[in-house]
Amino acid sequence: MAIEITMPPLSEEMPEGIVVEWRIEAGRRVEKGQVVAEVETDKAVVELEAPAAGVLAVQLAQRGQPVPAGGLIGVLAGEGEDVEEVRERYAGRAAGQTAATGPAGGAGCPVPAGEVLRAIPLHGTRGAVAARMLRSRQQAAQYQVRIDCDAEGLLRARSALKKNKQTRNITLNAMILKCVAPVLKQHPMINATIVGDMIYQHAKANIGVAVALPNGVVAPVVRDIGGKSLAEVSGELDGLAEAARARKLRPEHLQGGTFSVSTLGSYGVHSFTAIIVPPQVAILAIGAIRDEPVVRDGQCVAGKRIALTLSADHRAVDGAVAAEFLQGLQRVLEDPAPLLS
Numbered sequence: 567m568a569i570e571i572t573m574p575p576l577s578e579e580m581p582e583g584i585v586v587e588w589r590i591e592a593g594r595r596v597e598k599g600q601v602v603a604e605v606e607t608d609k610a611v612v613e614l615e616a617p618a619a620g621v622l623a624v625q626l627a628q629r630g631q632p633v634p635a636g637g638l639i640g641v642l643a644g645e646g647e648d649v650e651e652v653r654e655r656y657a658g659r660a661a662g663q664t665a666a667t668g669p670a671g672g673a674g675c676p677v678p679a680g681e682v683l684r685a686i687p688l689h690g691t692r693g694a695v696a697a698r699m700l701r702s703r704q705q706a707a708q709y710q711v712r713i714d715c716d717a718e719g720l721l722r723a724r725s726a727l728k729k730n731k732q733t734r735n736i737t738l739n740a741m742i743l744k745c746v747a748p749v750l751k752q753h754p755m756i757n758a759t760i761v762g763d764m765i766y767q768h769a770k771a772n773i774g775v776a777v778a779l780p781n782g783v784v785a786p787v788v789r790d791i792g793g794k795s796l797a798e799v800s801g802e803l804d805g806l807a808e809a810a811r812a813r814k815l816r817p818e819h820l821q822g823g824t825f826s827v828s829t830l831g832s833y834g835v836h837s838f839t840a841i842i843v844p845p846q847v848a849i850l851a852i853g854a855i856r857d858e859p860v861v862r863d864g865q866c867v868a869g870k871r872i873a874l875t876l877s878a879d880h881r882a883v884d885g886a887v888a889a890e891f892l893q894g895l896q897r898v899l900e901d902p903a904p905l906l907s
Contacts, residue, residue: 568652569618569642573605573633582634585627586611586813593649595621596642603639611813620644623652626659699841706847707880710839713892716900717855717870723902733797739775739829740800741906742852745898747771747791748905750825753891757824758882759845765882774823774843775803777810784810785843787823796906827852837873847882850895851875872899 573583586604590596601613602622620642627639638659643652702708724741727733750757754767771792774785786806791799809815828840831854840851853873860869874895878888898905 567644568623568647568655569620569644570638571602571614571617571640571642573635573637573639574612574614575635582632582637584632585629585639587629588625588640589613590622592622592625595619605633605639606813611815612817614639616642618642618644620647621649623649624656624659626656698844702842702844706842706844708842708877709880709885709888710875710877711885711888711892712837712873712875713889713896715872715874715896716860717872719900720872720902721855721870723906726903727906736796736800737803738831739827740796740803741902742829742899743773743775743788743791743803743827744796744799745902745905746773746825746827746850746895749891749894749898751792752894753887755883755887756848756876756878756891758847759824760847760879760882761845765847768824770824772822772824774820774826774846775806776826776828776840777807779810784815784820785823785826785828786810786815786819787821789822826850829853831855831872837875839875840877842877842879847879848888848891849877851877874899 584606586606588603590600590602596602596616596619598616598619600616602616603614604611605614606612622640623643624641625639626641627633627637633639641652641656643649720738720741724736724738727736727741750771750773755765757771758765758767760766770790772787772789773791774787776783776785786809788799788802788806794802806815806819809819823843823846826840826843826846826849828849829852830838831852834854836856837853838851840849842849851874853875855870855872858869858871859866860871861867862869874892876888876892
């Protein structure tokens, strides 16, 4: 009996997935549980396993082709089944895909022919990010609170870490995450999620960190940061970022976040606002460390400043709570040495 391979169930934000690559050529035998293809969902690129042993008779979905959840991707000829007979049976079948996007400059395109550089379908990771962020803006009562921090202490701590061979590669992002975790513990309403009509405060700081990709943004989660050393946090953060860029993240790497952090400091952006990642109730946007004149002891001197902008959901987080969280984080960031030693 032929065994149909289908697109796995996806989330509400992404009713379709994309075949990234076939791992097995048509006509080759596979065992149950063997990886036959990679598909891109809204969470990550995941490996699709054969539901049974057999011969891959037909590849219905081509590389890069969107297929709805439950739609046919390929067909296995079962044990003892004639492969050619299965191929003939499915010869006229097409992968279950949504209506094709019109070609650039063609029907349905609002731009005159010849003026389109490239038409990019809003599906896959980018489509999922777009749907999730739109839902966030529509459903959450978002507002922003911003504070400036003296970054001198943070830079001194980083310089001290660089003098030690075991800690020289620890990044500024890892240091900031390690500083955020204890402040989240002190402000549990920030470290929370909203599901239905319930607000859930979380005991552990599972922080998602935004990673930019060519086709969108993902936020892999570093779990229980408060229970890990700075070196462990830095190593895990680096590993997740590398996996994200190599499209090797697993769905579990992107689940269970209780708070998120996004930084554009490497792009020279001084400050910005970030959109909350549902079902979380807050996200922290971190700007670049910048040179700025500051007043110390009545004298204007050169200083180092960093802007922190918290986007919060007013359904759970009142303005005073958001301000107190930023004040607490400011104190830790301006004197992080005890926490990072």
